[in-house]
Amino acid sequence: MKCLSTKATSIKPSGIRKFFDLASTMEGVISLGVGEPDFATPWHICENAIHYMSTGHTHYTANRGLLELREEICKFHKEHYNQVYDPENEVIVTIGGSEAIDLCMRALLNPGDEVIVLDPNYVAYAPSVILSDGVVVPLKLKEENDFKILPEDLKKVITPKTKAMIINYPSNPTGGVMTKEDYAKIIDIIKESGIYVISDEIYAELSFDQPFASLAQFDEIKSQIIVVNGFSKAYAMTGWRLGYCMANKELSSVMNKIHQYVIMSAPVMSQYAGIEAIKNGYDDVLMMKEDYLKRRNFLVNRLNRMGLKTNMPHGTFYVFCNIQSTGLDSETFCERLLQEQKVACVPGNAFGDSGEGYVRISYAYSIDHIKEAIVRLEQFLKDLEN
Structure with a gap:
């Protein structure tokens, strides 16, 4: 429409919200996409x-x-x-x-x-x-x-x-x-x-x-x-x-x-x-931080063991996982993982061109959710090989 701002209309929607919104329409999805603590405000x-x-x-x-x-x-x-x-x-x-x-x-x-x-x-x-x-x-x-x-x-x-x-x-x-x-x-x-x-x-x-x-x-x-x-x-x-x-x-x-x-x-x-x-x-912060640390160590260890090269994140509650070994681009990887195993994460290219070949996985979720997501991710990788 001619009446709309060209600056505003030229901006792409958030790549984070795109996959979160899609996941919200599906039953049984484990979403590791949004960066929001699973803890309630103290x-x-x-x-x-x-x-x-x-x-x-x-x-x-x-x-x-x-x-x-x-x-x-x-x-x-x-x-x-x-x-x-x-x-x-x-x-x-x-x-x-x-x-x-x-x-x-x-x-x-x-x-x-x-x-x-x-x-x-x-x-x-x-x-x-x-x-x-x-x-x-x-x-x-x-x-x-x-x-x-x-x-x-x-x-x-x-x-x-x-x-x-x-x-x-x-x-x-x-x-x-x-x-x-x-x-x-x-x-x-x-x-x-x-x-x-x-x-x-x-x-x-x-x-x-x-x-x-x-x-x-x-x-x-x-x-x-x-x-x-x-x-x-x-x-x-x-x-x-x-x-x-x-x-x-x-x-x-x-x-x-x-x-x-x-x-x-x-x-x-x-x-x-x-x-x-x-x-x-601040004691609340330290308690949550300790829990995030345990989740981080578990997640990074498992991702690397399954062949997805992942640097150890020294802060935040995200890992930036290298998925280039799968031969899939970031968007395709995330779309197929969501459709085939009902696990939602965010394609790396949502964060810029240099993010292509990666996916962002949030561990601001319970360890039980993370463990189940890892089981599904491993099955997804096995299916790709066959």
Whole structure:
């Protein structure tokens, strides 16, 4: 239709939702596709929200969010990650991390500005760039490098038009991480180029094998870094839609203006839940993290034993499984696995061209579901050989 936006109509639907929606129409499907914890939000977090709702706290908050929540966010990041931000001027509470990414793009981009997006990457990044009139420039990551950013590769994709780069470590979909030593190798490139880096750290609390590292820990480039985080993954609060972004005062002020007009403020009951989560919920995070670790170890071991080469993910709750040995492309593999064995996962090409030949399997599901899915997957591979 001529009346519709060409930008909006040109964007492909999410490859994640496509297979989830298809699986939801079939009976007996085990879905390992969506990145949502199978745990319910811990009750003490829900109870705090209920208490404030029952006592009449049901109104707008400040645009940036409740000051107490912003103060607790800054305190948490200083204690756990050595990231220092001002709760009054450098933090905005958002509708999930997704709104924060959108605010970054709208605040930073002019038409034609280039944004480096890792490939493979989370499915929402490229559309957010396009919708803000930016140009997506993929930075291809390789399995043999554990899907890390290498300085020589980063240099090649930076041009005079580069405005920003979006990174996500621990990574959805690969489970890859960047250590502080890895980041140190690209600091000079970021500083000299003057680009902004939007660092989506939504899985920071789900780092398994080494301490979480962030570009915001490097003082020499901190003003160029925008940290995005939230409560969905670590605290099992996906439905509460609560995130936040932290950036230098000038940029944060511009982002807050956009937030004012589009959102006003994040839901107040979610913010009170967030206060309780960040103050008293870390034991819950550690409990869930321990369970994810057991699932990860089981899943990676079984996938490799059945001949599907899979790097050990050092964070998140995903494995990025190499299925090239089957001779099938990602879409065909996932379609046939769903139709023939009723197991749903996500084709790697949903996350960019470099994801072709892989599938993303989430282990944010019970170990019983994972074990049954593995039995079905093994049968699927045997049927392929015959």
